Amino acid sequence: MIYTKHQQNIAESLNSDSDINDWKDWKWQIRHTIRTIDDFESILDVKFEPSEKNLMAKTLEKFPLAITPYYASLIDRTNLKDDPVFKQAFCSIEELNIDAWDMADPLSEEHDSPVNSITHRYPDRVLFHISSMCAMYCRHCTRKRKVGDRDTIPSKQTLNAGLKYIREHPEVRDVLLSGGDPLMLSDSTLKWLLDEVTAIPHVEVVRIGTRMPVVLPYRITDKLVSILSAYDNLWINTHFNHPREITESAETALRKLTRSGIPMGNQTVLLAGVNDCPQIMKTLMHKLVRNRVRPYYIYQCDLSEGLTHFRTPVSKGIEIIESLRGHTSGFAVPTYVIDAPGGGGKIPVSPNYVVSWSSNKVILRNYEGVICSYKEPDRYHPVQCDLNCRDCSLQLNTDGREYLPPVGIRKLMADYDDKIALVPADNERIKRREND
Numbered sequence: 001m002i003y004t005k006h007q008q009n010i011a012e013s014l015n016s017d018s019d020i021n022d023w024k025d026w027k028w029q030i031r032h033t034i035r036t037i038d039d040f041e042s043i044l045d046v047k048f049e050p051s052e053k054n055l056m057a058k059t060l061e062k063f064p065l066a067i068t069p070y071y072a073s074l075i076d077r078t079n080l081k082d083d084p085v086f087k088q089a090f091c092s093i094e095e096l097n098i099d100a101w102d103m104a105d106p107l108s109e110e111h112d113s114p115v116n117s118i119t120h121r122y123p124d125r126v127l128f129h130i131s132s133m134c135a136m137y138c139r140h141c142t143r144k145r146k147v148g149d150r151d152t153i154p155s156k157q158t159l160n161a162g163l164k165y166i167r168e169h170p171e172v173r174d175v176l177l178s179g180g181d182p183l184m185l186s187d188s189t190l191k192w193l194l195d196e197v198t199a200i201p202h203v204e205v206v207r208i209g210t211r212m213p214v215v216l217p218y219r220i221t222d223k224l225v226s227i228l229s230a231y232d233n234l235w236i237n238t239h240f241n242h243p244r245e246i247t248e249s250a251e252t253a254l255r256k257l258t259r260s261g262i263p264m265g266n267q268t269v270l271l272a273g274v275n276d277c278p279q280i281m282k283t284l285m286h287k288l289v290r291n292r293v294r295p296y297y298i299y300q301c302d303l304s305e306g307l308t309h310f311r312t313p314v315s316k317g318i319e320i321i322e323s324l325r326g327h328t329s330g331f332a333v334p335t336y337v338i339d340a341p342g343g344g345g346k347i348p349v350s351p352n353y354v355v356s357w358s359s360n361k362v363i364l365r366n367y368e369g370v371i372c373s374y375k376e377p378d379r380y381h382p383v384q385c386d387l388n389c390r391d392c393s394l395q396l397n398t399d400g401r402e403y404l405p406p407v408g409i410r411k412l413m414a415d416y417d418d419k420i421a422l423v424p425a426d427n428e429r430i431k432r433r434e435n436d
């Protein structure tokens with residue numbers, strides 16, 4: 001049921017003459033966002049201990065609160081302590097614990113930022129921060145440093161600077177619209193921006209990263225869908241963390257998007273006390289694919305300040321992948337990644353399946369623990385690839401697109417130049433050579 005008695009009570013306590021049409025109006029939801037502990041108590045009819053409340057208030061000075069009435073209505077009031085929705089939405093006094101390893105910007109997004117709104121980390125794609133607002137402030141936000149501090153509409157000037165950067169960088173073939181939540185922009189601003197980005201000839205793919213289907217599914221209006229579905233190269237990634245979040249309202253929003261032809265992915269964050277359980281993750285992945293949303297990533301929780309209580313060891317993520325791969329549909333298995341502190345980007349981590357290797361056989365183990373051998377071909381002539389593709393007998397056709405010179409490990413493999421090693425900039429041994 002889309003409008004429960006409980007939701008009606010919440011709506012009426014926020015605005016006495018409200019009805020289901022208000023509830024399903026995303027702007028009404030934004031206007032009635034819960035931002036204080038007192039409001040939370042009165043709207044959900046719960047009471048915190050006064051001593052606890054004082055500490056909670058301290059967390060809000062650092063990391064503000066914002067919960068949509070819709071997402072608040074998913075909270076189980078009878079068991080706040082164990083509730084996965086409550087934990088993602090409401091402040092915990094544990095947010096005040098800062099570990100020695102924690103950082104305000106663990107992913108060094110601001111170092112890899114050539115202009116204000118762009119993070120350019122990978123060779124062919126950029127993150128474009130087009131909104132500094134969110135409908136809900138996830139307590140596990142990796143950009144917690146920014147939450148609420150510039151809760152304004154980004155200026156056209158900032159957006160234009162980002163667009164200019166993309167136009168001037170022909171290597172950018174994939175643009176990720178992020179934020180904040182891009183769907184906090186008005187329909188007209190969003191359309192303007194999408195028109196501008198998709199008009200850039202070298203941009204092949206545009207992605208929107210949004211949590212709206214989870215925290216405010218009513219944002220997915222028919223009008224919005226008609227705007228978004230006009231772009232043939234648009235993908236949307238959303239952010240469900242727990243099967244409880246896939247409600248009828250969320251499913252309706254997802255169905256509108258998928259029926260309009262937009263491919264959907266999901267990025268989950270591994271969170272202690274929320275979804276650090278193979279059974280919960282499997283249920284979540286099954287519910288996602290049933291709604292035609294492809295599980296894309298599971299993220300190890302970042303080293304951002306205020307997230308200590310959400311972090312699990314990496315082994316938990318590997319255990320979750322172990323419980324999925326082979327046990328369920330291949331396309332229900334996301335890639336588990338650690339976004340490397342310092343700006344190294346996403347690094348996949350997985351159980352080991354290669355047990356051993358000889359000069360002609362690979363020894364593998366499957367999900368059942370069966371050890372298998374794969375005989376490699378006797379007659380494969382290894383090609384010394386120098387990436388001179390024009391002279392190669394394989395029929396590469398890049399549609400005229402220039403190839404980027406290879407970087408990193410790929411470059412070592414490809415005999416592209418005479419580099420035979422990748423050496424860290426501050427390597428002691430090399431420094432000694434220079435000094436001698």
Ligand SMILES: *Cc1c(COP(=O)(O)O)cnc(C)c1O
Pocket residue numbers: 119120121122125126127176346
């Ligand atoms: C995650 C991310 C991307 C996109 O990575 P994919 O693996 O292509 O999804 C791009 N830029 C930055 C800075 C990112 O954090």
